[in-house]
Amino acid sequence: MDPHTSAQDVSRCDLCETAVVQMHCDTCLVNLCMACVGDHMMPDQFKKHEIVPFQLRKSTPLYPRCTTHSKERCEMYCYQCDISVCNTCIASDHHLGHKFITILQILDEKKNKIIKAHTELKETIYPTYQDIASDVQNRMSQLEKEYGDLSTAITKHGEDLHREIDKLVKKLKAEVDEMKNTQLQTLQKHLDEINKKIFDIEDEIDAVNATKDSNDLSKLFSVKLSLDKYKKLPPKIVSCTPKFMPGKVQEKELHDMIGAVTPSSLTSGDYCYSMKFSLPEPESVTTIYTGYRYLYNVACLNDEEIWTSGDDNTMKLFSINQGSLLKSITAKSGKIPCDIAVTKSGDLVYTDYHKKSVNIVKNKKTEKMIKLQNWIPLGVCNTSSLDLLVIMYSDDDNKQTKVVRYSGSTEKQTIQFDDKGKPLYSSSGYYRYVAENRNLDICVSDSHAREVVVVNQAGILRFVYTGEQNKSFCPRGITTDSQSHILTADIYNDCIHIIDQDGQFIRYIECALKNPYGLCIDTNDNLFVAQYRNIQVKKIKYLQ
Template structure:
């Protein structure tokens, strides 16, 4: 048995297993007493290296040659990445290869190991520890959120119950009022009948007396009163109230009660695998790989449909398009009218702003309701069943672009009245939940300019907020926490000034933005790397953008007033 597995209180010679070892063979890894040293050295089939027992393990353990088993490797071949002996060298197999001393190779590898060890200790391990330390926080957050959801459900249920109680109490009060009115009429009828009965009873008594009387004068004076009683007192006819219960519409109740949004679990994207895009490739649809995902962009985008919105011309330009479904789209321009079209170009309906002011931008909620911003009125509005309701009236700020997120929040970009500040605000209904304005260094994410200019925004599938900031010639992308991820200012090879207008994202997280001045659509991956242009399908001054459920691009042309449905991907 090897000495390292024996009881640790007494270490013995591995040959005789009796005496305490004084020597150690660093090649054979054997403990030796003085009496067994010569016996061990007598084995000349292998090399030996004897050291005192206290210095065991100090000798460099060079490997044995795989081809010449009786030789120790003193060199290392870099090309073969193998230890080699002198016989290997003399055989000529490694003649053209770079060879270094095995000890130098050992030092080099130990340097690498030391570097890796340092990185593991100082960087990697603490990072994993930090991530692990956040797990209880995340778990606590889930439980806290679940508790808040439960409380919100109970609050909503209590509110619904309260509304039902109010309805029941109101109806019960009306029943009580009707009962009181009905009973009062019955009491009056009873009183009239009782009075008539008393009168009739008295007449009967009087007639009975006349029959028993022989007084000619009294009998001759009798006049019949039966005609007075031929008709009953006026009878009150009351149609009793009734309750007609309506069939309970569970779907409608569920819709009125609220919507439980699904959780969104995101993972950081993989390491970007970049493919070089040279100038001649910028205008063709090569397959590019980003984050491990292969995407194919068509080199010949096709216009599938054209819709004439009746916007356009010199005075009423088309600005925005938003998809209600794959068959219907909302549109707006620098006018007070918003129009809903089907893809056959038929006008479904028109809505005028409540204030009569021009529309700044439009979006469609997940529930299918139209929302719009009114710059002059400083308001955010929602259209439900063709009724306009003001959600938010801003104080000191004027809204530009608006979009609806995957969680049905509203993102609105706005300028201060003096145009010195710009921010993006997230709203849940009429409640502001988040403000994105400054980066981690306290600098503006969206530097303001003194002149008026349009700004549009959208949310990507990884919950990034993407802003087309034409004033600063950039698409600014921040994550859900408001941390700046990147600024895209156009492809590296382009010398043209970038003028981003409308912006949209597709199902793969690609960002599409319209450069109206150059009549181009830029397609960028979710990490800000330019992929290609859409510029060869006859688009004229593209402005507003949106994407349907099949990743077809809907483009609002500023001057022509047309919405074009474009197939960009294969």
């Protein structure tokens, strides 16, 4: 029986090819009998062979070969250079004074990261994209039905009219078909893009499956995962089916008798998908002492620096990692800023309650962007379209509150009343803050009304959040994250409320907070909380 071709034969020694395998060299990946172990090790006595019982093969880590010294294997890891190194490398001047650890010390850490990434890909990201694809497919089926009903209504109405109007009926149906095809083509393209992402995720999962149980460090270090590009989910396209509006048969033009079809729409602005994962337990990462008597606001300049404002006329820039004061800017009026924000270009914006103005600090110079008449600015925020949203109230006897969108100093939009003409916001109280969500909703925390009011981009009311029933809700600062969560500070209950984009409560963040006031979030979804009385900014990690 041929030992190399028979599937029923026992494993044979790779050297003599006759004796039964008893040992294994994990260094060379060679099967050996007891008699051949010495012969295997003799040709290169200086090479370190890892000989283990055959049943324990692959238990020894496969050290990577040194890229500088090809005959050496890397058993150490250099922290400063972030590479694996051999003993010859360690002895060289290139790594003089560097910190080393054995490469086995980071083996478990590296495996755990890969396993965690694999779990997130398989259990969170992949199912989410599958749900998105299913949602788009269901909407396409619904469109087919709705457009079919629309065509039937048009046909039925056309049958009631004279033959001379048949041509116009056909024209209307052609318009409907064109609208349907346009929307279906757009949704199909959207679905194709989502399916491509799903295939890419499957490839990532397969790549991790191929290496996650391996002890081959070269393979482990070669795994390059990029989860961030999948975490930013595609927009959810919301279609609006046109309606058929039949006309009455009167002495009018035939077009009026047939009626008209309302324009169709296919938008992605008002709603977006959310990643379906549970929030981990919030963790306080860093605390920064600010030196105010009372601390009000915080705004991220970038992932390393934050602006703050408190109960005096200075706005302070701090290093997040060092906790050190980097610079201070004094408000031009000498009064306390009401709120602060940072533009996309990194300029500081603040509202001046006493001067009724919105100011910007550019190149160390303070300029007046917006000067108000009969209105007092309160909260301010930057938007994804580079506009500014300012919430303000009138200084006359007929107290009113509104949110105004500005492009530079030009007023573009005013949001004040609901569709029944009733005020969206309370008419009194000083504490009101504004933020824009990822789906372009405009979110306002109204402390006097004890509620968060959310309208869509057009200013149409979506929902009002009034807190949980077992707590007296008193909101202050408000911000949003990459998952379209809305976070608002509850100053007297010492916590942060997290709600989703539809106003459903998710959880509280507590983390030993004391009177949380201002909020902001950096590009990595780290939350910064300005605490009113203990004048500290606390950095909190609450997302994966």
